[in-house]
Amino acid sequence: MRCILALFVTIPLFAQTTAPQPAAAPAQAPPPAATTAEAAAPTPSTEPWITGTLDLGYRFTSVGGDNDVYRSVVNLGQGPRLLGLDLMIVDPKKRLFDRLEVRANNWGGDPYNTVHLNASKQGIYDFNFDYRDIAYFNLLPSFADPLLGTGLVLDEDSSFSRRRMSDFQLDLLPGHRIIPYLDYGRDSGQGTGITTFVSDVNQYPVADRTFDKTDNYRGGVRLELNRFHATLEQGGTTLRDDQSAYDSTVNYGNNYQPYFGQTLDLSSLAQAYGIRGSSIYSKVLFTSNPFSWMDVSGQFLYSLPNTSVNYTQVDTGSLVLQEAILFYTGEQALGFAAGKQPHTTGSLGLELRPMKRLRILESWMTDRMHTSAAGLVTGMILQPLTAAQTDLTPLASLLVMNYNQEQTDVLFEVTHKLTLRGGFRYVWGNAETDAALISGPGQESSDLRQQVGLAGVNFRATQKLSANVDFEGAATDHAYFRTSLYNYQKMRARARYQLASTLALQASFSVLNNQNPTAGINYSFLSRQNSLSASWTPSKRIGILGEYTRSTLYSNINYLEPEFLTPETSLYRDNAHNASALIDLALPSYAKLAPHLAFGGSLFLSSGSRPTTYYQPLARLLLPLHKGIAWKSEYRYYGYGETFYELEGFRAHIFQTGITLGTGL
Amino acid sequence: MPRARSTRLTPYMLSNRIYILFFLICWRAGAQTPAPTPAAAPAARQYAGSETCQPCHADIYSAFQKSPHKLVDTQKRRGWETRACESCHGPGGKHAASADKADIVNPAHLAPAEADRDCLKCHLNQPTHIGRIEDSHAKNEVACTACHSIHAHGPNGSVPRKMAAINEQCASCHTAEWAEFQRPYRHRLPEGAMSCVDCHNPHGSISRASTQAFAANETGCFRCHGNLRGPFTFEHAPMRIEGCAACHEPHGSANPRMLIRAEVRYLCLECHANLPSAPGPIKNPPALGGVPPAFHDLFSPQFQNCTVCHNKIHGSYVNQELLK
Numbered sequence: 001m002r003c004i005l006a007l008f009v010t011i012p013l014f015a016q017t018t019a020p021q022p023a024a025a026p027a028q029a030p031p032p033a034a035t036t037a038e039a040a041a042p043t044p045s046t047e048p049w050i051t052g053t054l055d056l057g058y059r060f061t062s063v064g065g066d067n068d069v070y071r072s073v074v075n076l077g078q079g080p081r082l083l084g085l086d087l088m089i090v091d092p093k094k095r096l097f098d099r100l101e102v103r104a105n106n107w108g109g110d111p112y113n114t115v116h117l118n119a120s121k122q123g124i125y126d127f128n129f130d131y132r133d134i135a136y137f138n139l140l141p142s143f144a145d146p147l148l149g150t151g152l153v154l155d156e157d158s159s160f161s162r163r164r165m166s167d168f169q170l171d172l173l174p175g176h177r178i179i180p181y182l183d184y185g186r187d188s189g190q191g192t193g194i195t196t197f198v199s200d201v202n203q204y205p206v207a208d209r210t211f212d213k214t215d216n217y218r219g220g221v222r223l224e225l226n227r228f229h230a231t232l233e234q235g236g237t238t239l240r241d242d243q244s245a246y247d248s249t250v251n252y253g254n255n256y257q258p259y260f261g262q263t264l265d266l267s268s269l270a271q272a273y274g275i276r277g278s279s280i281y282s283k284v285l286f287t288s289n290p291f292s293w294m295d296v297s298g299q300f301l302y303s304l305p306n307t308s309v310n311y312t313q314v315d316t317g318s319l320v321l322q323e324a325i326l327f328y329t330g331e332q333a334l335g336f337a338a339g340k341q342p343h344t345t346g347s348l349g350l351e352l353r354p355m356k357r358l359r360i361l362e363s364w365m366t367d368r369m370h371t372s373a374a375g376l377v378t379g380m381i382l383q384p385l386t387a388a389q390t391d392l393t394p395l396a397s398l399l400v401m402n403y404n405q406e407q408t409d410v411l412f413e414v415t416h417k418l419t420l421r422g423g424f425r426y427v428w429g430n431a432e433t434d435a436a437l438i439s440g441p442g443q444e445s446s447d448l449r450q451q452v453g454l455a456g457v458n459f460r461a462t463q464k465l466s467a468n469v470d471f472e473g474a475a476t477d478h479a480y481f482r483t484s485l486y487n488y489q490k491m492r493a494r495a496r497y498q499l500a501s502t503l504a505l506q507a508s509f510s511v512l513n514n515q516n517p518t519a520g521i522n523y524s525f526l527s528r529q530n531s532l533s534a535s536w537t538p539s540k541r542i543g544i545l546g547e548y549t550r551s552t553l554y555s556n557i558n559y560l561e562p563e564f565l566t567p568e569t570s571l572y573r574d575n576a577h578n579a580s581a582l583i584d585l586a587l588p589s590y591a592k593l594a595p596h597l598a599f600g601g602s603l604f605l606s607s608g609s610r611p612t613t614y615y616q617p618l619a620r621l622l623l624p625l626h627k628g629i630a631w632k633s634e635y636r637y638y639g640y641g642e643t644f645y646e647l648e649g650f651r652a653h654i655f656q657t658g659i660t661l662g663t664g665l
Numbered sequence: 666m667p668r669a670r671s672t673r674l675t676p677y678m679l680s681n682r683i684y685i686l687f688f689l690i691c692w693r694a695g696a697q698t699p700a701p702t703p704a705a706a707p708a709a710r711q712y713a714g715s716e717t718c719q720p721c722h723a724d725i726y727s728a729f730q731k732s733p734h735k736l737v738d739t740q741k742r743r744g745w746e747t748r749a750c751e752s753c754h755g756p757g758g759k760h761a762a763s764a765d766k767a768d769i770v771n772p773a774h775l776a777p778a779e780a781d782r783d784c785l786k787c788h789l790n791q792p793t794h795i796g797r798i799e800d801s802h803a804k805n806e807v808a809c810t811a812c813h814s815i816h817a818h819g820p821n822g823s824v825p826r827k828m829a830a831i832n833e834q835c836a837s838c839h840t841a842e843w844a845e846f847q848r849p850y851r852h853r854l855p856e857g858a859m860s861c862v863d864c865h866n867p868h869g870s871i872s873r874a875s876t877q878a879f880a881a882n883e884t885g886c887f888r889c890h891g892n893l894r895g896p897f898t899f900e901h902a903p904m905r906i907e908g909c910a911a912c913h914e915p916h917g918s919a920n921p922r923m924l925i926r927a928e929v930r931y932l933c934l935e936c937h938a939n940l941p942s943a944p945g946p947i948k949n950p951p952a953l954g955g956v957p958p959a960f961h962d963l964f965s966p967q968f969q970n971c972t973v974c975h976n977k978i979h980g981s982y983v984n985q986e987l988l989k
Binding site: 072073086101103105106112114116118122132134138140142143144146147148149156157163165175177185187188189195196197198203210212213214216222224225226227228229231233235237239241254255271273275277279281282283285286287289295297298299301302303305306307309311313335337338339340341343344345347349350351359361362363365367369371373374375377395397399401407409411413416419421431433434435444446456458460463468470479480481482483484494506508510518519520521529530531532533547549551557558559560561562563564565570572574576578580602603604606609610612614616640 | 736740742744774776777778785789790791792794795796797798799801804805806826827828838840841843844845847848849850853856857858859871878879880881882883887888889890891892894895896897898899900902903905906907911919920921922925926927928929931934935936937938939940950951952953954955956957958959960961962963965966967969970972973974976982983984985988989
């Protein structure tokens with residue numbers, strides 16, 4: 001078989017002729033009249049060197065209901081704001097740059113600030129800078145407060161943190177055949193919150209302070225030839241993650257019932273993690289078009305992240321070691337550990353076009369990750385001296401994941417309007433991990449074997465009507481987790497119809513049905529999403545956009561109630577209506593200035609396991625005052641309610657008003 | 666399950682598929698006829714040059730001067746110097762003489778796959794297209810021009826760059842996905858702090874749902890959530906094996922923390938429900954994840970939210986039970 005294959009491979013190679021180079025193709029053309037590019041390109045000299053808009057305003061907020069939930073969901077505050085800045089500067093002399101673009105949004109205290117800068121000089125460099133500062137506030141009493149039923153809210157698992165992401169990328173010689181590039185990115189987060197300190201039979205909510213920072217450095221070169229591209233990249237990261245939990249007051253924890261007649265408490269805690277990490281990674285990508293009927297692409301990716309941790313903990317109080325029913329008043333723990341995670345990924349893809357109407361897509365992929373870690377924790381009971389003891393706990397763990405996939409798709413253009421697609425995907429792999437503690441020490445390993453049939457139809461009846469359907473059906477021999485995709489059918493259909501020049505309709509439907517009939521699991525999952533949208537412009541002055549989505553989710557799975565291992569069924573239902581609309585009206589103009597009014601918003605209504613309502617209506621008014629100056633106002637309402645946790649609802653009225661300056665108003 | 670085993674792809678079948686594929690390659694290579702050389706092209710296939718297009722298509726020509734594609738007109742190495750229009754529309758000599766639209770190729774009227782081939786003549790050789798073969802856009806024949814404007818450098822340039830504009834463009838087709846962002850707990854896309862392409866590569870990738878990667882081949886989520894990246898001494902296996910979406914609905918959810926279940930205990934117990942096996946290596950259990958110890962009395966509020974104690978649920982550096 002292999003000899004026949006070799007014969008097949010070699011014979012046509014001799015028969016081949018060199019494909020014409022793209023540069024040669026237009027050589028027959030007569031030389032154009034223009035001789036230089038500059039002469040050919042009429043420079044619009046009347047254009048301003050700076051264009052863009054600047055939005056400044058003031059926001060008023062009025063919140064009723066639970067302010068913490070409002071901050072967890074919306075978190076818009078009051079005060080002056082730089083709502084938006086969008087500038088483009090073109091240097092006609094093209095000294096340092098040809099074009100400089102700056103975009104910034106929501107500065108002045110909003111929970112998400114962004115800025116983006118792009119500077120480029122044709123053929124010399126292309127520089128991009130991106131910065132985001134996003135605040136996360138999480139304080140939902142119903143989420144993780146075990147004592148909520150007693151009226152005691154300890155704000156457990158709450159946090160307030162900011163994440164700042166910045167990225168600098170410099171591409172040199174863009175448009176050339178060899179393009180070196182450099183990139184530096186930083187992701188950092190810091191915040192405070194409440195976490196729990198677990199000491200055997202009790203958990204104590206304690207203050208928590210976090211700080212983490214990841215620096216990412218990478219550099220590489222792109223080779224862009226006519227029929228071949230390769231990217232070679234080498235990078236590395238460094239990680240610093242410091243977390244400390246502390247408490248200096250008497251804390252009775254979640255379990256305030258006496259334990260063997262003694263009340264447990266935590267009177268002080270100092271817990272600190274010092275985590276340091278680094279990684280190197282390499283990336284090799286290539287695409288090639290060796291023949292006009294064949295594209296090849298592939299990649300090899302390798303990363304080796306590693307971390308080391310130093311852990312210390314000192315706590316005092318009235319504490320207990322449950323396994324020995326040993327009461328003590330002070331303990332200390334010291335720990336260190338190190339982990340590594342070599343991760344290799346490779347893929348190869350081919351697109352073959354043996355005939356004009358036939359395309360064959362073939363791809364292989366493998367993803368291999370092995371995590372191993374080791375360390376030691378030394379726990380010492382220090383007080384009272386009569387109970388003093390030292391306990392050494394070696395730490396060792398392993399997680400192996402090997403994933404492989406092979407997929408073939410065949411696309412056949414039956415007619416100019418209809419394309420059919422069929423294919424097959426085979427997924428296989430294995431995983432090995434530490435067994436659950438209750439199973440005792442050791443590892444458990446599992447396999448993955450899944451066969452997936454693929455089909456699709458693309459139909460373009462006219463320029464105005466198009467539809468496509470995707471289908472996947474899978475049979476699985478073995479999957480890793482009880483809720484993994486097993487025997488499933490997935491379908492998505494979408495259609496677009498331009499009913500008239502002013503009216504466009506779109507409908508989509510998707511369904512996922514996943515069944516795992518294994519005894520003890522009996523997983524049944526069904527989700528559907530139906531969506532309809534319309535865009536109607538009945539006149540030049542009115543534009544209407546409307547969307548409606550109905551989604552339903554049904555999930556049943558068996559589980560074991562831990563105390564008595566009683567079989568139970570976990571049910572989850574989520575049936576939601578979601579609608580949004582925006583009506584844009586061009587109001588009668590005055591003094592050649594065109595005011596605009598827009599109103600609409602969205603609503604979300606769900607029933608099932610967590611019935612929720614969320615309304616977000618809005619109205620916007622833009623009144624031009626003069627050429628280049630407009631008065632802009634916006635009103636938004638946020639209304640949130642939950643049936644099961646009525647006290648967590650909120651209603652917020654937000655009004656912002658300000659001036660927009662800029663060109664094109 | 667005998668039925669499933671009977672359809673299992675064996676290495677023999679796999680190698681046969683590879684042979685068949687190579688046969689197709691070889692057959693096509695052997696059948697290839699030399700492409701017509703420029704000298705052999707009929708006289709009618711004359712190039713007119715971009716300037717010839719200007720008088721009739723002044724608006725497009727003017728917009729094109731500010732388009733990134735203007736490079737095609739000026740860079741010699743691309744082979745279409747002063748003939749950028751014809752690099753996509755084909756030779757325009759006959760059309761310039763007749764002004765008949767039948768005499769020129771209009772990619773907008775071609776089948777998407779055919780029109781895309783024009784774009785990919787130059788753009789295939791870019792790193793963002795490395796996953797094109799796996800891409801559902803390509804398979805569903807969503808043409809490049811569905812997102813990219815070829816001539817104009819209008820408010821959005823050749824493609825939207827502002828986050829709000831990117832989201833608007835994606836949402837115009839992915840309406841159901843955008844509806845998920847109207848739920849209360851979500852990533853901040855409607856607010857314009859993020860865009861769809863922060864997480865997805867619209868040109869395709871080898872990851873599920875065409876998600877982006879961080880540091881070569883790590884989950885793209887770690888680009889912003891670096892503190893959850895590890896590697897941890899004790900990993901939570903589903904996070905590495907199935908990804909963050911095993912527990913979170915990244916687009917949006919009615920459940921706090923974008924969880925896929927309303928109550929945390931059910932989310933955990935749906936996986937942690939396998940009976941303990943005998944000590945020692947366990948090969949192919951029905952699924953990974955053992956049942957919690959018996960002291961977890963679910964009637965006690967203390968045990969109704971597992972993350973109250975197991976607060977290092979994404980992975981722990983010092984504790985196997987993910988308690989600290």
